[in-house]
Amino acid sequence: MSDTDAPLFYWHESPGNRFRVDVADFDEAETCEHCRPVYSADVVDRLRARVAELEAERTDDDALRERMADILKRTAVALRGPEPPLTAWSWHDLPERAAAAKDATP
Ligand SMILES: [Zn+2]
Numbered sequence: 001m002s003d004t005d006a007p008l009f010y011w012h013e014s015p016g017n018r019f020r021v022d023v024a025d026f027d028e029a030e031t032c033e034h035c036r037p038v039y040s041a042d043v044v045d046r047l048r049a050r051v052a053e054l055e056a057e058r059t060d061d062d063a064l065r066e067r068m069a070d071i072l073k074r075t076a077v078a079l080r081g082p083e084p085p086l087t088a089w090s091w092h093d094l095p096e097r098a099a100a101a102k103d104a105t106p
Contacts, residue, residue: 005046008038073088075091077089079098
């Protein structure tokens with residue numbers, strides 16, 4: 001974060017005690033468990049936009065992961081046959097099973 005991304009100020013809020021922290025005490029506020037930083041609207045907007053970007057990336061990653069898992073599951077079933085009830089084939093040995101199946105093919 002750049003200097004303009006620094007908190008505008010801090011609120012110290014502990015039971016029965018709420019006050020705005022002086023600039024001179026910002027270092028202390030950073031480590032105080034009761035102090036909350038207050039950021040400019042610009043910083044908050046940029047952080048919200050970044051969160052939205054990351055959420056979209058995660059959605060894409062989840063979709064990719066699900067497609068890959070489906071491929072692995074179907075490959076395991078193709079190599080080993082239908083899964084027994086309440087069981088899923090492991091994927092750890094798929095490369096070796098695929099190689100063995102290829103070698104067994106005339
Ligand atoms: Zn504090």
